[in-house]
Amino acid sequence: MTSISRRYFGGLLGATATGLAMPSLAFGAAPKVVVVGGGAGGATAARYIAKDSKGSIDVTLVEASKRYYTCFFSNLYIGGFRKYASIGHNYYGLAVNNRINVVHEWAASIDGAARTVTLASGGKLSYDKLVLSPGIALKYDSIAGYSPQAQGRMPHGWTSGTQAQQIRNQVMTMKKGGTFVMVAPPNPYRCPPGPYERVSMIAHLLKERNPTAKIIVLDPKEKFSKMGLFTAGWEKHYPGMVEWIGPEAHGGIKSVNHETMEIVTDLDTFKADAACVVPAMSAGVIAQNAGVTDGDWAPIIPATMASKADPNIFVLGDASVASAMPKSGFSANSQAKVAANAIRGELTGSRVYDARFANTCWSLIATNDGVKVGANYKAGSEKIDVVDKFVSQGDESSEVRKTTYEESIGWYSGITTDMFS
Amino acid sequence: MKKNISCGELAAFWAVLVLSFGAVYQARADAGLAEQIAKADMGYGEYLAGECMTCHRNQSAGIPNINGLDAEKFVTIMRAYRSKELENKVMQMMAGRLNDEQIISLAAYFSSLSN
CATH class of the missing domain: 1.10.760.10 (Cytochrome c-like domain)
Known part of the structure; x- marks a missing residue:
């Protein structure tokens, strides 16, 4: 079989199957796609389906926020490298330029058999295909004493927005020579290098404003993403300020108390002047409600991102089990294009091309000291498999690190345009 | 008048020759x-x-x-x-x-x- 016939095969198959399974097409009504979640996965999927189908698919995006603050680059906001407004985006481009019906509500429940989404207001949306890209839910009870109530004084900051503002404010107002305690999350979680970039950005703020302050990182993991690069960066830029304590040393994180600002481990009780506590995570609640999760996350078919539990539901981004792909905005954006292509093929008979995925995570350690890790992937029969990968090297020149940081700024501009324009 | 050719000029001459040859070769391959x-x-x-x-x-x-x-x-x-x-x-x-x-x-x- 040539590469061309292999490429077209899916499209032809999709067209035939669609003709049989989608009676609405026979009567000329536009097929309906509902996307739940307007982040890197959902916004991209909605935009690509609407844009590439040129109006032949009716797309509705359900997203509670009228202004979306990206999790990616929220650490740079905390460190003072970005203005808060620069990480906020609205849905004008999707609604006006791409004629997507943007509904600013919470999706409350999903009926897979009836193919309907019920909104928190009680309104109902029907769909031929549903895209779920709800991001994460925080498992507050994974740390004793942590709760939505506790997150005011011990913010997780893992959903950007106000929580990120609280973390920055805590650092800015911390007493001289005080201690900031960061409780890192267990695997798997959104943004693997995120906790360590955050530590870097907090250290960057403290170095200028409060140089005798200390940062203690309590980690439930033995190792973490770009560990060598981060620890070398902390020694170079913030000597003596950051102390990372792994599970072998602290013996387990037992509880937190937001009133006394104490974090209890087997080893010791740490008294914090300011803290960031990131609990374990699971797929967004609506994915659990839709019945597409197995345990905490939603298994998918790699070639299309369709749920293994329901062929009419596609799960993107953090909520999905994407095997080797990390939970990142870049991954979600990449998966969204694969799903959009598959959904268009199924609904309109357009050509379906081979699934291809990519990811790169850039992290900033200090001014002009950027590092990156990335890979590209293909759809295996059961899992998404790595094709090739790279990571920044420890002995790179400062010139290369500066270029890497500048590249991340270009990427931010690119991906947010790809999501929202 | 006779002109002495410096090492640098000689290197530049060879570089241009090699690059030109490379370009021609590439152009033929990409006809x-x-x-x-x-x-x-x-x-x-x-x-x-x-x-x-x-x-x-x-x-x-x-x-x-x-x-x-x-x-x-x-x-x-x-x-x-x-x-x-x-x-x-x-x-x-x-x-x-x-x-x-x-x-x-x-x-x-x-x-x-x-x-």
Whole structure:
């Protein structure tokens, strides 16, 4: 079989199957796609389906926020490298330029058999295909004493927005020579290098404003993403300020108390002047409600991102089990294009091309000291498999690190345009 | 008047000679490139371009806007990333999994866009 016939095969198959399974097409009504979640996965999927189908698919995006603050680059906001407004985006481009019906509500429940989404207001949306890209839910009870109530004084900051503002404010107002305690999350979680970039950005703020302050990182993991690069960066830029304590040393994180600002481990009780506590995570609640999760996350078919539990539901981004792909905005954006292509093929008979995925995570350690890790992937029969990968090297020149940081700024501009324009 | 040729001038002469030869050789190898670009699968190019669009959008620090880039120039640059003659870990990886047909489809698609 040539590469061309292999490429077209899916499209032809999709067209035939669609003709049989989608009676609405026979009567000329536009097929309906509902996307739940307007982040890197959902916004991209909605935009690509609407844009590439040129109006032949009716797309509705359900997203509670009228202004979306990206999790990616929220650490740079905390460190003072970005203005808060620069990480906020609205849905004008999707609604006006791409004629997507943007509904600013919470999706409350999903009926897979009836193919309907019920909104928190009680309104109902029907769909031929549903895209779920709800991001994460925080498992507050994974740390004793942590709760939505506790997150005011011990913010997780893992959903950007106000929580990120609280973390920055805590650092800015911390007493001289005080201690900031960061409780890192267990695997798997959104943004693997995120906790360590955050530590870097907090250290960057403290170095200028409060140089005798200390940062203690309590980690439930033995190792973490770009560990060598981060620890070398902390020694170079913030000597003596950051102390990372792994599970072998602290013996387990037992509880937190937001009133006394104490974090209890087997080893010791740490008294914090300011803290960031990131609990374990699971797929967004609506994915659990839709019945597409197995345990905490939603298994998918790699070639299309369709749920293994329901062929009419596609799960993107953090909520999905994407095997080797990390939970990142870049991954979600990449998966969204694969799903959009598959959904268009199924609904309109357009050509379906081979699934291809990519990811790169850039992290900033200090001014002009950027590092990156990335890979590209293909759809295996059961899992998404790595094709090739790279990571920044420890002995790179400062010139290369500066270029890497500048590249991340270009990427931010690119991906947010790809999501929202 | 006799002129002494310095080492630097001699090196430059050889560099120009080698580069010219290389260019001619490459041009012969790519005699059909324009034709291949003209016949490229634009739909495939558009799909593959989704991968590029995550980063290449706006003219900002770090990453260039590639909309409207000359197709033959696009092919030359992507082949150079693929063979790792051009530096950048992300681009070497992205180009590394593209075959000539895919690079040409991308080149045709991006050159058709307005900048």
